[in-house]
Amino acid sequence: MKKHNFGAGPCILPQEVYTKASQAILDFDNSGLSILEISHRSDAFVDVMENARSLALELLGLENKGYQALFLQGGASFQFVMVAYNLLENKAGYLNTGRWAGNAIKEARNFGEVLELGTSVDKNFNYIPEVKSIDDRLDYIHYTSNNTIAGTQMQSFPKGKAPLVVDMSSDIYSREIDYSQFDLIYAGAQKNIGPAGATLVIIKENILGKVSRAIPSMMDYQVLIDKESMFNTPSVFSIYTSMLNLEWLKKQGGVPAIAKLNKAKADLLYAEIDRNPLFEANVNSKNVRSMMNVTFQIKNKELENKFTTLSQEAGVHGIKGHRSVGGYRASLYNALPISSVEVLVSVMRELEKIS
Amino acid sequence: MKKHNFGAGPCILPQEVYTKASQAILDFDNSGLSILEISHRSDAFVDVMENARSLALELLGLENKGYQALFLQGGASFQFVMVAYNLLENKAGYLNTGRWAGNAIKEARNFGEVLELGTSVDKNFNYIPEVKSIDDRLDYIHYTSNNTIAGTQMQSFPKGKAPLVVDMSSDIYSREIDYSQFDLIYAGAQKNIGPAGATLVIIKENILGKVSRAIPSMMDYQVLIDKESMFNTPSVFSIYTSMLNLEWLKKQGGVPAIAKLNKAKADLLYAEIDRNPLFEANVNSKNVRSMMNVTFQIKNKELENKFTTLSQEAGVHGIKGHRSVGGYRASLYNALPISSVEVLVSVMRELEKIS
Numbered sequence: 120m121k122k123h124n125f126g127a128g129p130c131i132l133p134q135e136v137y138t139k140a141s142q143a144i145l146d147f148d149n150s151g152l153s154i155l156e157i158s159h160r161s162d163a164f165v166d167v168m169e170n171a172r173s174l175a176l177e178l179l180g181l182e183n184k185g186y187q188a189l190f191l192q193g194g195a196s197f198q199f200v201m202v203a204y205n206l207l208e209n210k211a212g213y214l215n216t217g218r219w220a221g222n223a224i225k226e227a228r229n230f231g232e233v234l235e236l237g238t239s240v241d242k243n244f245n246y247i248p249e250v251k252s253i254d255d256r257l258d259y260i261h262y263t264s265n266n267t268i269a270g271t272q273m274q275s276f277p278k279g280k281a282p283l284v285v286d287m288s289s290d291i292y293s294r295e296i297d298y299s300q301f302d303l304i305y306a307g308a309q310k311n312i313g314p315a316g317a318t319l320v321i322i323k324e325n326i327l328g329k330v331s332r333a334i335p336s337m338m339d340y341q342v343l344i345d346k347e348s349m350f351n352t353p354s355v356f357s358i359y360t361s362m363l364n365l366e367w368l369k370k371q372g373g374v375p376a377i378a379k380l381n382k383a384k385a386d387l388l389y390a391e392i393d394r395n396p397l398f399e400a401n402v403n404s405k406n407v408r409s410m411m412n413v414t415f416q417i418k419n420k421e422l423e424n425k426f427t428t429l430s431q432e433a434g435v436h437g438i439k440g441h442r443s444v445g446g447y448r449a450s451l452y453n454a455l456p457i458s459s460v461e462v463l464v465s466v467m468r469e470l471e472k473i474s
Numbered sequence: 475m476k477k478h479n480f481g482a483g484p485c486i487l488p489q490e491v492y493t494k495a496s497q498a499i500l501d502f503d504n505s506g507l508s509i510l511e512i513s514h515r516s517d518a519f520v521d522v523m524e525n526a527r528s529l530a531l532e533l534l535g536l537e538n539k540g541y542q543a544l545f546l547q548g549g550a551s552f553q554f555v556m557v558a559y560n561l562l563e564n565k566a567g568y569l570n571t572g573r574w575a576g577n578a579i580k581e582a583r584n585f586g587e588v589l590e591l592g593t594s595v596d597k598n599f600n601y602i603p604e605v606k607s608i609d610d611r612l613d614y615i616h617y618t619s620n621n622t623i624a625g626t627q628m629q630s631f632p633k634g635k636a637p638l639v640v641d642m643s644s645d646i647y648s649r650e651i652d653y654s655q656f657d658l659i660y661a662g663a664q665k666n667i668g669p670a671g672a673t674l675v676i677i678k679e680n681i682l683g684k685v686s687r688a689i690p691s692m693m694d695y696q697v698l699i700d701k702e703s704m705f706n707t708p709s710v711f712s713i714y715t716s717m718l719n720l721e722w723l724k725k726q727g728g729v730p731a732i733a734k735l736n737k738a739k740a741d742l743l744y745a746e747i748d749r750n751p752l753f754e755a756n757v758n759s760k761n762v763r764s765m766m767n768v769t770f771q772i773k774n775k776e777l778e779n780k781f782t783t784l785s786q787e788a789g790v791h792g793i794k795g796h797r798s799v800g801g802y803r804a805s806l807y808n809a810l811p812i813s814s815v816e817v818l819v820s821v822m823r824e825l826e827k828i829s
Binding site: 142 | 475476477479481482483484485486487491492493495496497499500505506507508510511512513514547548549550551552554555577580581584662664669670671672688690691692693705706707708709710711712715789791792
């Protein structure tokens with residue numbers, strides 16, 4: 120039985136993507152070769168890479184606006200390092216909204232001064248702190264748009280004079296916002312882009328070239344742009360599958376269509392959490408509740424085992440909360456159908472009925 | 475028709491690996507989930523990672539000898555940076571045997587002094603230079619064991635007092651040597667390990683902790699070892715498929731068995747190149763000819779088009795030489811069956827017959 124996969128990432132991808140990726144491993148595009156054995160310099164793969172890079176921009180409305188899209192390796196965690204290596208000369212401002220924001224700050228401190236623009240650490244990151252003022256002399260401002268562990272999501276991104284850098288690992292392609300307000304967007308692929316092993320970086324070239332340190336080639340955005348995201352052998356299969364997934368998203372009607380569906384899924388689940396007396400949401404302020412990662416608790420911990428059993432019987436998978444917050448986390452990424460959310464809601468109602 | 479894939483990498487993998495990897499995308503191990511959507515923290519994937527790390531050492535005879543195996547991202551090119559970041563305090567010695575060795579030297583120079591222990595640049599790298607003496611005060615010595623572009627391969631690895639670091643991207647698991655002479659071995663996966671997107675690093679822990687610079691977490695071997703190769707989301711599919719490929723190798727009888735087969739393949743092809751009056755090998759010294767990448771030319775360039783046509787008709791794929799040397803390169807990685815080499819040899823004989 121195919122499970123209802125609410126996992127926080129690597130996460131569910133569309134069935135159509137699995138089918139095509141599985142077939143390409145046996146025979147890629149009737150070439151007589153597996154996608155796993157083709158040269159990354161072959162015309163066929165260069166086409167895949169160009170298509171993936173182009174879709175990555177087009178779906179965010181960023182084509183022909185001075186942005187470059189790169190498919191790299193190492194995940195968002197490696198971008199914590201690369202961003203600072205390429206952009207941090209003196210001082211950067213970071214908003215500390217959770218575990219990943221904190222890790223980004225830690226890595227940046229190897230390269231320069233980090234000013235915390237705000238933090239919600241006092242309440243285990245269950246709100247988005249206000250940014251009161253932004254120093255004009257910052258090299259850049261860094262935000263984490265969605266916090267997978269706490270289940271919060273930023274709705275607006277206060278801007279100063281400095282370039283805006285955003286880690287959108289867990290909500291890129293999920294919602295309609297003005298993506299052109301950012302100068303650099305990065306995201307590990309393994310949520311709404313594709314399988315683990317690829318990292319998307321979207322960058323405005325004009326923010327580069329302003330630090331004095333020598334940058335290793337593999338970590339130099341300008342080198343990677345000049346080499347058209349093929350400085351060395353890329354993660355071929357992950358990029359191919361990301362391309363399939365972005366093609367799928369385009370066929371669904373792109374970000375506007377999927378955003379509507381994502382809102383419907385989140386509304387359905389939050390409504391049940393708020394209505395059902397057995398449950399409570401981790402995040403009280405409704406306007407910063409994440410549409411991607413819905414975090415909640417069972418008030419009476421003695422009911423947890425029963426909830427686990429009912430969930431498993433219904434094929435609900437991956438709702439255990441992160442160990443640092445406990446409880447539950449249902450991730451509602453793009454490929455999760457609303458029918459899966461309906462199943463989860465029915466399990467919550469069943470628990471209410473028998474308790 | 476399945477092609478005879480002599481590509482230099484990403485390269486052919488065993489058919490059995492394609493079949494299993496393709497199936498795991500539809501349903502991983504009867505879990506009701508695709509391998510692309512499972513959590514890297516799930517028991518199932520932790521088992522995959524541990525099995526892959528353990529096989530990686532076992533097949534080289536390095537288990538229980540103080541080595542750790544890591545599956546990272548970024549390819550050998552990123553290891554050019556990480557090796558220097560982690561080990562280069564003052565001065566390191568590099569043998570310059572080709573394009574990739576040269577790139578390793580270039581990246582290391584960002585972090586300290588590099589002493590060239592020798593170079594074969596004068597003859598387009600078609601021989602292995604002699605290492606005359608090794609400074610006792612080097613932080614480490616770096617070799618490239620096999621040069622995919624030139625088609626040379628080192629048979630012995632001169633040792634001094636410093637740790638020995640070797641880039642074995644294109645010949646690890648292909649031949650019987652004493653792997654324990656090395657303190658750090660690295661290799662991009664996409665030849666004899668698995669698909670592109672994973673990088674294997676095998677390292678003796680006791681060489682770490684000797685540089686004074688701060689190392690970003692994602693680039694710190696000690697951190698990556700402590701996190702059991704899961705500091706952040708790894709390249710799940712590439713590691714799973716690498717595990718399948720290492721399991722396949724073990725079933726074939728491991729490195730000793732595959733090394734015999736590789737020698738038979740290389741002997742067959744070099745014998746034809748040496749015998750057939752139309753062809754000549756790029757590398758004259760037989761003792762440094764690569765068993766993995768056989769580079770050769772057609773003496774009369776006018777016959778090249780005919781050779782290309784005959785090759786294509788026979789399903790021979792990927793034998794075009796690297797643009798920096800021209801001619802031909804037939805890569806004979808572990809998964810290439812000897813029957814493919816027989817087909818290539820028959821094409822060479824056919825060309826001789828009709829010319």
